[in-house]
Amino acid sequence: MSSTSREWIRQPIIVVMGHVDHGKTTLLDKIRGTAVARKEPGEITQHVGASIVPASVLKKIAEPLRKYFPKLQIEIPGLLFIDTPGHELFANLRKRGGSVADMAILVVDVMEGFQPQTVEAINILKEKKVPFVVAANKIDRIEGWKPTPDAPFLETIRNQSQRTINILEEKIYRIAGELYNHGFEAERFDRVRDFRRTVAIIPISAKTGEGVSELLALMTGLVQQFMKKKLVTSSEPAKGVVLEVKEEPGLGTTIDVIIYEGVLKKNDLFIIAGKSKPVVTRVRALLMPRPLQDMRMHEGRFTQVEEVYAATGVKVSAPDLDDALAGSPFYVIPDETRLQDYLKMVSEEVSELRFKVESDGVVIKADTLGSLEALLEAMRREKIPVRLADVGNVSRNDVIEASVVKKSKPEYGVILAFNVKLLPEAEELAAREGVKVFQSNIIYHIIEEYAKWVKELREKEVEKEVSSLVRPAKIRILPGFIFRRSDPAIVGIEVLGGVLRPGCNVMRSDGMELGMVVQIRDRDNVLKEARAGQQVAISIKGRIMVGRHVDEGDILYTSIPKEHVTMWLTKHRDKLSTDEYLVLKEIIEIKKKQDPFYGFTA
Ligand SMILES: Nc1nc2c(ncn2[C@@H]2O[C@H](COP(=O)(O)OP(=O)(O)OP(=O)(O)O)[C@@H](O)[C@H]2O)c(=O)[nH]1
Numbered sequence: 001m002s003s004t005s006r007e008w009i010r011q012p013i014i015v016v017m018g019h020v021d022h023g024k025t026t027l028l029d030k031i032r033g034t035a036v037a038r039k040e041p042g043e044i045t046q047h048v049g050a051s052i053v054p055a056s057v058l059k060k061i062a063e064p065l066r067k068y069f070p071k072l073q074i075e076i077p078g079l080l081f082i083d084t085p086g087h088e089l090f091a092n093l094r095k096r097g098g099s100v101a102d103m104a105i106l107v108v109d110v111m112e113g114f115q116p117q118t119v120e121a122i123n124i125l126k127e128k129k130v131p132f133v134v135a136a137n138k139i140d141r142i143e144g145w146k147p148t149p150d151a152p153f154l155e156t157i158r159n160q161s162q163r164t165i166n167i168l169e170e171k172i173y174r175i176a177g178e179l180y181n182h183g184f185e186a187e188r189f190d191r192v193r194d195f196r197r198t199v200a201i202i203p204i205s206a207k208t209g210e211g212v213s214e215l216l217a218l219m220t221g222l223v224q225q226f227m228k229k230k231l232v233t234s235s236e237p238a239k240g241v242v243l244e245v246k247e248e249p250g251l252g253t254t255i256d257v258i259i260y261e262g263v264l265k266k267n268d269l270f271i272i273a274g275k276s277k278p279v280v281t282r283v284r285a286l287l288m289p290r291p292l293q294d295m296r297m298h299e300g301r302f303t304q305v306e307e308v309y310a311a312t313g314v315k316v317s318a319p320d321l322d323d324a325l326a327g328s329p330f331y332v333i334p335d336e337t338r339l340q341d342y343l344k345m346v347s348e349e350v351s352e353l354r355f356k357v358e359s360d361g362v363v364i365k366a367d368t369l370g371s372l373e374a375l376l377e378a379m380r381r382e383k384i385p386v387r388l389a390d391v392g393n394v395s396r397n398d399v400i401e402a403s404v405v406k407k408s409k410p411e412y413g414v415i416l417a418f419n420v421k422l423l424p425e426a427e428e429l430a431a432r433e434g435v436k437v438f439q440s441n442i443i444y445h446i447i448e449e450y451a452k453w454v455k456e457l458r459e460k461e462v463e464k465e466v467s468s469l470v471r472p473a474k475i476r477i478l479p480g481f482i483f484r485r486s487d488p489a490i491v492g493i494e495v496l497g498g499v500l501r502p503g504c505n506v507m508r509s510d511g512m513e514l515g516m517v518v519q520i521r522d523r524d525n526v527l528k529e530a531r532a533g534q535q536v537a538i539s540i541k542g543r544i545m546v547g548r549h550v551d552e553g554d555i556l557y558t559s560i561p562k563e564h565v566t567m568w569l570t571k572h573r574d575k576l577s578t579d580e581y582l583v584l585k586e587i588i589e590i591k592k593k594q595d596p597f598y599g600f601t602a
Pocket residue numbers: 018019020021022023024025026027085086137138139140141204205206207208
């Protein structure tokens with residue numbers, strides 16, 4: 001560190017996650033509204049892709065809570081909220097082995113409880129080791145709720161009837177139960193004794209603002225208590241992550257970067273991952289949103305600054321950003337002699353996510369490095385092997401890779417594509433090769449659809465295998481129904497048990513082989529099968545001669561090959577009805593007399 005370097009505590013970076021419609025955007029608006037309405041003049045709260053609730057606002061919010069949190073002193077410069085909620089942008093906040101986000105608010109609609117994306121968010125937060133609190137939102141919708149706008153929860157709860165309180169308690173208890181199922185102890189925030197072991201649930205209404213001040217105060221307290229060290233940064237070259245790549249009128253392609261360490265200055269040399277190779281370029285301009293009141297007076301939404309400090313969101317304009325990848329690491333290169341080290345570092349990191357191997361596995365494509373990583377992690381979780389992982393639209397080459405796999409492992413010969421297009425020539429080839437492409441902008445939909453398809457595929461394979469096996473059947477030759485004695489013999493029979501189909505051999509009850517059932521008829525109708533209870537005519541081709549080998553009233557069985565019996569007993573026992581199983585046991589007894597290992601399974 002140089003002698004001029006200085007240290008400071010940066011704002012923690014906070015994300016809002018949760019199921020669709022549970023109130024993420026409303027909560028962020030409320031938080032920003034709170035911040036904007038109560039901020040001192042001159043305080044900048046709008047960053048690029050993020051908003052900062054400054055310490056001055058936190059102090060005011062915490063004031064009414066002093067009686068509950070007597071020791072709460074504000075030591076951080078504020079809280080930095082990523083503006084776009086949900087998984088998609090969260091994925092781009094990636095950092096090798098973790099996330100740039102320091103903390104998350106998991107929004108759960110108190111009326112609906114856990115939903116699929118709540119679970120998905122929990123899994124992502126767990127995987128990325130991001131601590132979180134739960135905002136149990138929409139408490140104003142609880143029966144009989146009497147709202148006091150913007151009041152702390154612990155105050156507004158005192159105005160509610162016992163019945164309303166009981167309903168709320170029951171709903172919080174349910175959320176705590178769901179969290180427990182996912183491996184977390186949880187409790188209403190004011191009852192938590194140890195915040196390191198228990199997830200705090202803060203009942204709030206993003207609409208009325210009730211509880212929001214406690215949510216902010218609690219996060220401030222948690223961050224100060226448990227991650228102050230992590231928030232110390234210094235005037236070192238900046239480190240960040242590319243949140244989004246955007247075209248801007250007059251500026252060309254720009255990148256929105258979240259800086260989590262150090263200082264970024266105009267003209268700094270930096271490196272990011274690009275579509276084909278890492279991009280090394282210099283900052284042309286650093287752009288911050290213009291405060292609202294200035295917008296009318298000046299052209300454009302942005303204003304230039306000379307330097308920015310962590311933590312912040314900033315738009316970077318620079319040459320050669322057309323190939324930039326969202327979710328890429330962003331490093332300022334302190335001096336050009338270190339360029340090779342940085343190139344190696346970025347290439348290595350990217351090759352963990354974009355790769356091709358020669359083994360059987362699916363092809364995955366995603367729109368950003370962040371979403372690719374999220375998709376890759378979902379694959380690991382589901383134990384689905386990956387052959388090719390890359391950023392970009394689904395191309396002809398991707399289809400070729402999948403079709404190679406399809407030949408040996410049909411279930412992996414597919415493409416899973418997150419938020420990207422299927423190029424026309426790829427679509428054409430996929431249709432021709434029968435390669436399935438699963439596309440969505442929600443990861444769990446892709447996985448669900450794929451899992452459903454695999455299940456159907458396996459069922460079809462099982463069906464195919466089962467239909468190739470000779471089924472157990474026991475039949476009796478009906479007296480008075482000998483139509484022809486031999487070559488082929490044609491007799492009337494009754495099926496006593498199991499299912500008789502054409503193509504199978506039949507034997508006597510002492511095991512003597514008689515020949516193959518060629519046709520089954522019911523008067524003029526040719527049947528595909530005959531089941532227990534049915535009386536039909538069958539033709540049998542083979543050595544059988546009625547009168548010599550068999551006679552009226554005799555019992556015959558299907559002669560099941562040894563390998564088929566083993567398959568029935570080991571793999572497809574559930575595909576036999578009870579009466580078929582009983583017949584099978586009789587057949588085994590007969591066959592065992594000639595082959596003691598018939599029907600033997602280890
Ligand atoms: N009554 C009530 N309604 C709420 C509250 N918070 C959000 N809503 C409503 O719930 C609906 C969904 O809220 P959003 O904030 O758009 O939810 P979201 O989670 O951001 O949804 P997506 O962005 O679509 O994922 C809207 O109609 C909100 O007005 C709340 O505290 N109380």
